[in-house]
Amino acid sequence: MSSLKIIGGRLADTNAETTVLVRNGRIAALGEAAGKEPADHDFDATGCLLTPGFVDLCCNLREPGNGQKGNIASESLAAAHGGFTTLCASPDTSPVNDSGAVTNLILDVAAKRSSVRVLPVGAITRGLEGELLSDMAGLAGAGCIALGNGARPVKNARVLRRCMAYARTFGLTVMFSPENQALAADGYAHDGLVASRLGLLGIPEVAETAAVMEMLLLAEETGVRLHLGQLSCARSVEMLADARKRGIAVTADVAMHQLMFTEDALSGFDSRYHVRPPLRSEKDRQALLGGVRDGVIDAITSQHQPHDSAAKQAPLAATEPGLSTIESTLSMGLLLVERGDLDMGSLIRSLTGGPAEVIGRSAELRQGAVADLCVFDPDATWVPNDSSLNSVGRHVPLPGKALPGLVRLTLCDGRQAWPQSDL
Amino acid sequence: MTATDPSKTSLQLTADGQLRHFLTLDGLNRALLTEILDTADSFIEVGERSIKKVPLLRGRTVVNLFFESSTRTRSTFELAAKRLSADVLNLDINTSATSKGESLSDTLLNLEAMASDMFVVRHSQSGAPHFIAESVTPGVAIINAGDGRHAHPTQAMLDMLTIRQHKGGFEGLKVAIVGDVLHSRVARSQIRALNELGAAEVRVIAPATLLPRDVESLGCTVEYDMTRGMKDLDVVIMLRLQKERMEGALLPSEREFYRLYGLNQEKLALAHPECIVMHPGPINRGVEIESAVADGPQSVILNQVTNGIAIRMAVMSMAMGGQMAERSRKLAGRAQG
Numbered sequence: 204m205s206s207l208k209i210i211g212g213r214l215a216d217t218n219a220e221t222t223v224l225v226r227n228g229r230i231a232a233l234g235e236a237a238g239k240e241p242a243d244h245d246f247d248a249t250g251c252l253l254t255p256g257f258v259d260l261c262c263n264l265r266e267p268g269n270g271q272k273g274n275i276a277s278e279s280l281a282a283a284h285g286g287f288t289t290l291c292a293s294p295d296t297s298p299v300n301d302s303g304a305v306t307n308l309i310l311d312v313a314a315k316r317s318s319v320r321v322l323p324v325g326a327i328t329r330g331l332e333g334e335l336l337s338d339m340a341g342l343a344g345a346g347c348i349a350l351g352n353g354a355r356p357v358k359n360a361r362v363l364r365r366c367m368a369y370a371r372t373f374g375l376t377v378m379f380s381p382e383n384q385a386l387a388a389d390g391y392a393h394d395g396l397v398a399s400r401l402g403l404l405g406i407p408e409v410a411e412t413a414a415v416m417e418m419l420l421l422a423e424e425t426g427v428r429l430h431l432g433q434l435s436c437a438r439s440v441e442m443l444a445d446a447r448k449r450g451i452a453v454t455a456d457v458a459m460h461q462l463m464f465t466e467d468a469l470s471g472f473d474s475r476y477h478v479r480p481p482l483r484s485e486k487d488r489q490a491l492l493g494g495v496r497d498g499v500i501d502a503i504t505s506q507h508q509p510h511d512s513a514a515k516q517a518p519l520a521a522t523e524p525g526l527s528t529i530e531s532t533l534s535m536g537l538l539l540v541e542r543g544d545l546d547m548g549s550l551i552r553s554l555t556g557g558p559a560e561v562i563g564r565s566a567e568l569r570q571g572a573v574a575d576l577c578v579f580d581p582d583a584t585w586v587p588n589d590s591s592l593n594s595v596g597r598h599v600p601l602p603g604k605a606l607p608g609l610v611r612l613t614l615c616d617g618r619q620a621w622p623q624s625d626l
Numbered sequence: 627m628t629a630t631d632p633s634k635t636s637l638q639l640t641a642d643g644q645l646r647h648f649l650t651l652d653g654l655n656r657a658l659l660t661e662i663l664d665t666a667d668s669f670i671e672v673g674e675r676s677i678k679k680v681p682l683l684r685g686r687t688v689v690n691l692f693f694e695s696s697t698r699t700r701s702t703f704e705l706a707a708k709r710l711s712a713d714v715l716n717l718d719i720n721t722s723a724t725s726k727g728e729s730l731s732d733t734l735l736n737l738e739a740m741a742s743d744m745f746v747v748r749h750s751q752s753g754a755p756h757f758i759a760e761s762v763t764p765g766v767a768i769i770n771a772g773d774g775r776h777a778h779p780t781q782a783m784l785d786m787l788t789i790r791q792h793k794g795g796f797e798g799l800k801v802a803i804v805g806d807v808l809h810s811r812v813a814r815s816q817i818r819a820l821n822e823l824g825a826a827e828v829r830v831i832a833p834a835t836l837l838p839r840d841v842e843s844l845g846c847t848v849e850y851d852m853t854r855g856m857k858d859l860d861v862v863i864m865l866r867l868q869k870e871r872m873e874g875a876l877l878p879s880e881r882e883f884y885r886l887y888g889l890n891q892e893k894l895a896l897a898h899p900e901c902i903v904m905h906p907g908p909i910n911r912g913v914e915i916e917s918a919v920a921d922g923p924q925s926v927i928l929n930q931v932t933n934g935i936a937i938r939m940a941v942m943s944m945a946m947g948g949q950m951a952e953r954s955r956k957l958a959g960r961a962q963g
Contacts, residue, residue, distance in 0.1 A: 396843045398839070399843065400844060401752055402773075402775030402814055403752055403753075404775075405839060471637075472752075472757065474757075516729070516731050517731070517757065518751040518757045519757070520753075520774070521751060
């Protein structure tokens with residue numbers, strides 16, 4: 204394997220100028236030491252920032268089974284375009300990833316066609332039905348890095364408790380998006396000012412907070428390592444901080460679009476902003492940002508949900524939830540930094556080391572580490588449109604707007620994942 | 627951050643502020659609402675003639691696109707279109723295309739192929755007329771005939787016309803809306819209209835289970851106790867209560883609801899002596915309103931129906947006028963360019 208030297212860039216978190224030498228899939232040298240060594244190729248990163256490759260804890264690749272919405276090749280390329288090198292693939296595929304055979308299939312396809320690393324999340328209940336336990340040990344053995352129920356609810360607290368206890372037996376991490384099904388009912392928007400005015404069916408905050416409380420109590424009792432995915436409420440952040448103080452093994456993430464938008468995004472019935480959990484109030488957004496800054500929330504995810512266009516072409520209530528975000532996640536983060544909502548250090552940590560630790564991995568630029576990295580120009584802009592996007596899902600946030608943060612190079616395992624063409 | 631495309635806020639208005647669709651009362655100012663009322667007033671006289679027609683929509687095709695059944699609203703829209711000399715096609719989509727699995731977008735494409743000029747849309751989902759207005763070919767006007775819980779702007783405007791006829795105007799008026807506000811598209815549009823037209827106070831009177839979250843933000847006060855809420859009222863608007871509300875654990879029983887929130891003569895006596903009683907219909911006698919009140923001297927319920935035709939003629943002719951003006955402006959622009 205040839206070697207590559209990245210010259211003239213700055214570390215995104217510290218802003219220190221550095222040189223990175225990549226050889227044999229690893230970071231062979233950093234800084235002055237790297238500068239002195241020869242390399243087969245040089246990459247001029249002047250004006251760019253360097254970070255470890257981003258790690259996404261919640262990404263829908265739609266394969267197997269939903270080819271009209273995306274596939275591992277298309278969505279992993281989109282991820283590389285967005286600076287991501289590790290994707291935790293949600294189990295909501297068809298068939299559901301609830302057996303070692305499906306996990307193997309995903310890993311096989313990924314080995315052949317994925318631009319970046321794919322780590323499957325197994326279904327914690329059979330068929331994601333929320334009723335019967337899946338073969339958790341088998342799933343973990345096949346390569347699942349955690350277990351969860353995707354976007355589907357677990358039927359009741361008794362099943363949830365047994366899921367956690369059984370996962371605890373094998374030291375597995377469980378990932379849940381907290382939502383109380385009875386309280387969320389038929390809702391599809393935040394139960395707040397905009398839903399009241401537009402007559403949208405609301406999902407109250409308590410649909411999330413009641414589930415967060417239940418999950419925290421069950422995690423404390425069972426001793427399982429719990430990860431709460433895609434929080435949306437201020438009150439959830441408070442409960443999370445309290446649970447951490449009590450020593451409960453809990454981590455959490457928030458989707459980037461929850462930090463960026465509020466319920467106001469639905470005020471024109473724009474179905475692209477129909478997401479779940481729903482975009483909530485400004486107060487919630489502020490609390491989520493605070494959680495990221497304080498490190499109470501470990502990670503920011505893309506919660507990438509590509510769809511075919513028909514899934515979004517209907518009256519709001521009839522559309523499917525989800526945004527196609529993975530190519531715009533970094534750009535949204537940089538907009539938040541630009542506005543003073545986030546500092547660059549928190550942003551980068553939440554996209555790299557934070558999520559990596561949740562799944563027991565690391566993501567850092569140090570000598571000897573696997574060469575997963577991203578080089579981006581924070582000042583250059585790009586416009587999400589049909590020619591720039593790689594995801595099958597075209598329902599992106601802020602379409603047609605010039606967004607900051609152009610990814611110049613993504614390396615995964617030392618291989619060039621983005622751009623596709625030779626440098 | 628607001629993600630909304632700024633052009634969406636003017637989805638229903640042309641560049642110079644004329645109506646081109648009629649989707650919601652949000653974003654329509656007092657001058658425009660008053661213009662609708664004044665135009666409707668001029669059409670009331672048409673309904674009193676022996677030949678009840680004006681040629682404003684002659685040669686135009688209006689499609690009544692009802693995805694949810696309705697008798698009164700559909701027939702008044704039909705009459706309104708016919709009095710404007712339009713050709714009218716009634717489509718009951720409940721029993722046709724969508725039940726065969728055709729998507730709304732595909733249904734629309736087929737209807738547009740029939741060269742329609744206006745769709746009057748009723749749909750059970752909030753925002754469906756917005757979706758249609760964004761999807762159709764430019765030049766086709768969309769009139770909202772009620773969407774989900776969102777808006778029923780022609781109903782609210784006919785109510786405003788009725789109030790103006792009886793009260794002379796809106797300044798200083800105290801108006802209450804009683805009953806199932808949560809599920810009511812009518813109430814949302816009425817609250818908006820009353821606020822814009824300058825009513826002194828809009829009160830909603832209902833138990834907490836039938837009120838939307840933060841309902842005060844819509845521009846009203848909340849009163850749980852109807853006997854207190856009736857005080858000094860100039861107008862009381864009763865809303866229809868659907869029987870399903872009991873099954874959803876929103877209310878214990880019709881009987882308890884009627885006792886607490888039904889309008890009877892005793893409660894009406896607490897209001898201003900000249901208080902008028904309104905109801906968008908169809909009424910449930912003995913559930914939200916007593917017969918003696920519904921048929922009594924203070925009731926203007928049947929005036930509302932008559933006004934419905936005039937209001938619908940007004941918005942249909944205004945929206946078509948806006949579309950025509952926009953079309954000729956574009957043609958002129960092209961000729962110049």
